[in-house]
Amino acid sequence: MLDGCVPWPGELAERYRAAGYWVEQTLDVLLRDGARRHLDRTALVAADGTRFTWAELDAWADRIAAGLVAAGLAPQDRVLVQLPNVPEFVALFFGLLRAQVLPVLALPAHRESEIVPLCELSGAVAYFVAEDDGAGYDYRDLARTVIKAVPSVRQVFVVGDPAEFAPLPTADPIELPAADPFAPALFLLSGGTTGTPKLIPRTHTDYLYNARASAEVSGFTAETVYLVALPAAHNFALASPGLLGAMSTGGTVVLAPDPSADTVFELIERERVTVTAVVPPIALLWMDVVDFMDADLSTLELIQVGGAKFNPEPAARVRETLGCDLQQVFGMAEGLLNFTRLDDADELKITTQGAPLCPADELLIVDEEGEPVAPGESGELLTRGPYTLRGYYRAAEHNSRAFTADGFYRSGDVVRQLPSGHLIVEGRRKDQINRGGEKIPAEELENHLLAHPAVHDAAVVGMPDEVMGERTCAFVVVKGDAPALREVTAFLRERGVAAYKLPDRLEVLDEFPQTKVGKVSKVALVRLLTGEDG
Numbered sequence: 001m002l003d004g005c006v007p008w009p010g011e012l013a014e015r016y017r018a019a020g021y022w023v024e025q026t027l028d029v030l031l032r033d034g035a036r037r038h039l040d041r042t043a044l045v046a047a048d049g050t051r052f053t054w055a056e057l058d059a060w061a062d063r064i065a066a067g068l069v070a071a072g073l074a075p076q077d078r079v080l081v082q083l084p085n086v087p088e089f090v091a092l093f094f095g096l097l098r099a100q101v102l103p104v105l106a107l108p109a110h111r112e113s114e115i116v117p118l119c120e121l122s123g124a125v126a127y128f129v130a131e132d133d134g135a136g137y138d139y140r141d142l143a144r145t146v147i148k149a150v151p152s153v154r155q156v157f158v159v160g161d162p163a164e165f166a167p168l169p170t171a172d173p174i175e176l177p178a179a180d181p182f183a184p185a186l187f188l189l190s191g192g193t194t195g196t197p198k199l200i201p202r203t204h205t206d207y208l209y210n211a212r213a214s215a216e217v218s219g220f221t222a223e224t225v226y227l228v229a230l231p232a233a234h235n236f237a238l239a240s241p242g243l244l245g246a247m248s249t250g251g252t253v254v255l256a257p258d259p260s261a262d263t264v265f266e267l268i269e270r271e272r273v274t275v276t277a278v279v280p281p282i283a284l285l286w287m288d289v290v291d292f293m294d295a296d297l298s299t300l301e302l303i304q305v306g307g308a309k310f311n312p313e314p315a316a317r318v319r320e321t322l323g324c325d326l327q328q329v330f331g332m333a334e335g336l337l338n339f340t341r342l343d344d345a346d347e348l349k350i351t352t353q354g355a356p357l358c359p360a361d362e363l364l365i366v367d368e369e370g371e372p373v374a375p376g377e378s379g380e381l382l383t384r385g386p387y388t389l390r391g392y393y394r395a396a397e398h399n400s401r402a403f404t405a406d407g408f409y410r411s412g413d414v415v416r417q418l419p420s421g422h423l424i425v426e427g428r429r430k431d432q433i434n435r436g437g438e439k440i441p442a443e444e445l446e447n448h449l450l451a452h453p454a455v456h457d458a459a460v461v462g463m464p465d466e467v468m469g470e471r472t473c474a475f476v477v478v479k480g481d482a483p484a485l486r487e488v489t490a491f492l493r494e495r496g497v498a499a500y501k502l503p504d505r506l507e508v509l510d511e512f513p514q515t516k517v518g519k520v521s522k523v524a525l526v527r528l529l530t531g532e533d534g
């Protein structure tokens, strides 16, 4: 195992292999086998209509792999990849796998305050970006900051006009050694709960299982046309089942540059999309406007909704509005995935967040003392299994708290389990805001706020919101004059904080309410917003 990664204990690993969850294949098999089987069928479609057959995509990935090697990248090197939903994302992903270079998958929304620490933590030697985000943001500016700030980053590769940097490297294909199927293949980002980012190593074999089993439970076939509406770097859109799941069954992947109804409905109609995955606010938006848009969505069979709780009321309206089936997905980049099943009763599809994907997923639901609750009671979800991490990368100290001694991951989610195995997500026991599926670690935002000259103390909480589930409220105690929200968000932007992490509301207090043990009471802060007493 790569230094800084925590392996599964040998006995469990043996069990996962014996049961067939872990196969001796690398992730790259999805493209290699797919190309052998599907040759001239369409594998990938860009938003502008550019199409790639399986053979073309396979050859492209080979050329990129050779280019990476020629550029001096070596097996086990880490690189930061920050690309929008463009075909290069897919080709580069497989090129990196073939060269055994490990991508750290950042979101297009990330900025300096996320990218720099990620490069530092991973020791990234290269940074892959797009020229811009199509809306005026130039990633080459960000790259200039990153290479100055992080000495390990030696090279920047750009999709589009590279300016002073290099284009995506390609070269004539070369023979490359096969990777170890049980070694890390890539790093996903955790939504996080602390002031520093956390990286999730995913091995070839665990992520292959993740993608293939998800594809099976979601009914994917060679006829599947999967629309990537969320960022491709997100575990949901990448492998749950996502684009890798679609590839695993020989389906077609269509890339949407953004999840707006205008963009997506046109692509669904044009490419005869059968399935896509979104966070709840996007589903709500589509449901709101579908009647006013004359797009033909008749090919759409299934919409997967996850990332944040999808409430029963809108869930019940999916079929009548969008004309397709609903699958709720409660997942985490750390591993465990829960899906409602396609043959579940409507009641379960509407009111639950699904049941665990794998028979070997172990779930514990525990009270504040860590003791298992009675069946059907709510408590914090702990889990371990064949595709759930055993430790964050290079985070020994944090791991000692984030995992039990037995290796169960503490999800921080408060859930209740029905006799059928389905989970209902009821809340959370982690210091994080879930803003419509985008995760904001409270401590991280508080640290940024504390850097503001007028802020003496800061506490960030989620405030209930009809559409987003939660929005972000920053409570501050000030020194001198209180700044306005607009001034604070400008300050945070200046520090390079991603836009989705900016507070929606700012409240100034003389002092923070405290718990009995003298900590800031976030429960009391939320009550100040909702006006609930008790």
Ligand code: AMP
Pocket (backbone or CB within 6 Å): 189, 190, 191, 192, 235, 305, 306, 307, 308, 309, 310, 328, 329, 330, 331, 332, 333, 334, 353, 411, 413, 425, 428, 434, 439
């Ligand atoms: P991350 O660890 O950043 O991948 O985020 C995963 C977290 O998102 C989970 O631990 C939950 O807190 C939240 N989440 C994902 N899907 C759902 C869902 N369907 N309902 C409620 N919360 C969800």
Ligand code: DBH
Pocket (backbone or CB within 6 Å): 234, 235, 236, 237, 239, 240, 306, 307, 308, 329, 330, 331, 332, 333, 334, 337, 437
């Ligand atoms: O929120 C998530 O991280 C998530 C949600 C649904 C996820 O990682 C997934 C499905 O795979």
